[in-house]
Amino acid sequence: MINIHSCLLLMFVFFSCTAPEKKENIATVSLQAEEFIPEVAGKLIEISGLMIFNDHFWGFNDSGGKNELYGFSKSGKIKYEIELDDAKNRDWESITHNKKHIFLGDFGNNMGNRNNLRIYKIKKKDISKKEEQKVDTKEIEFQYANQESFHFFDNATPYDCEAMVAYNNKLYLFSKNWRDRTTWLYKLPTQKGKYEITPTDTFDVKGLVTGADISPDKKTLALIGYENYRSYMWLFSNFPEDRFFEGDSQTIYLDGIDGAQTEGICFLNNDSILVSCEESKSFNQQVFLFDLNKLKDGTH
Template sequence: MINIHSCLLLMFVLFSCSAPQKKESSAVITLEAEKFIPEIADKLNEISGLMIYKDHFWGFNDSGGENELYGFNKSGKIKYEIEFENAKNNDWEAMTQDSKHIFIGDFGNNMGTRNDLSIYKIKKKDISKKEEQKLEAKAIEFKYTEQKQFHFPDKSTPYDCEAMVAFKNKLYLFSKNWRDGTTWQYELATKKGEYEITPTDTFDVKCLITGADISPDKKTLALVGYQNYRSFMWLFSDFPGDRFFEGKSQYIKLEGIDGAQTEGICFLTNDSILVSCERSRGFDQQVFLFDLNKLNDGTH
């Protein structure tokens, strides 16, 4: 006769092997910041997004800033100013690009009170060599299907967002969840229109996500954020399709920049990442370099 305890143990093992498991990093590893662009023009003092295009770095100021995109060089000098027509900078927070367009997310929502969330896009082919220019922006408007209230206690809304990537003809947003330190993944079309979006996945990032980017080879998703005045980065790789959080994950403490308000992130190469911070009490606006080949556990 089979022992009842043996049967229960066998059932538990079979169930555990078949049930899908959320992959998360078991420990925090560290990566040292290197100065890359230590000085950036004062006109760009709240650099909330970061991107590389046509041998220049691009950024913008967040809430209260002009509806302008700035292109600057390695010396931090602004070379281009592009004004977005038909657009307003309520709270620009993220930037990404595909082969034909540049997208800027006007969806910063720290208090969870906004009902005018949008993403502006311009055509790359319309960008000229003029130092100052105006381009028509088209709006992708959206709202969160599950949001029913627009009043939250301070720093508690789950409907804030500061991170976005373009991937396989879609836009992917990653929330800055003040409530519990998770991030929710959303997706929407790249075409002008009005959309309602619901979360397609979630991950316990243990911080407030403020930026995202996809590596040039499209194999690694990077998220940057902060918690208690310390900056962190998540790397996701070997993911199936667009299920980023089902791949391998690495949780990285960014050393040497405690107190910096990290905002923008972009890959310089497949193995190096740039992170921008805005002007704060302890740091001027600048860009740092992180060499992924120097990860101290040697797994990248």
């Protein structure tokens, strides 16, 4: 009879030798939060997504909020209220843009039971200087090809998503995987249509991803998330084409905002990142700045 321990050892050696290697270069550091916009006007209490466009900052409320996109200034005053025509805010969670369009993700899915996931597409040229206006939208609808069940316990599904970036004329979604604290990467066309999507890659972020953005020079991908009431950021760089997770990666713990519900993220420039949080007992709805140069000069 073959000893069971010997069998287990042989299996371990076999899978260790045959499993494909994945590049991993992870350093854990920290950055101190700096005030940037200490409070945003009361209509925007959640700032679930964050974007810079036309010299203003843009955000929105999530599930149950109005179907409106808000543009606000550095002082936190709301300047623009953009109503999305024929759109509903079931659970808006992320916003991104390319040269011609803005994309707003209605794909929050904490219970894993939604079958109406979609992304609203807006033409930038349709947004005028009027403070209040309505714009037309196109819908990019999708479903997860691997999802067979729509019955999950609350906050236990792998089919939730709150993070999206536009890159090279594609949309990339990063899942908020409640089950094992990984994130799955999905890719979508930017054209109106109905799509089934499957993961193209996965990464062990060891937490819940709530936002994503890519730097203006397209060289750095940033993910924002949290775990155990601590907020963190992942940076990915030196990646080949759109294979973000095959590049160098770095975890950054965000000091000074423990307990904040971090939601949105966007690059102010290639070396500075803005992070939004919603109103809570500990924090106003506001925007923080994180200076990546402080990672380079050793002041973290």
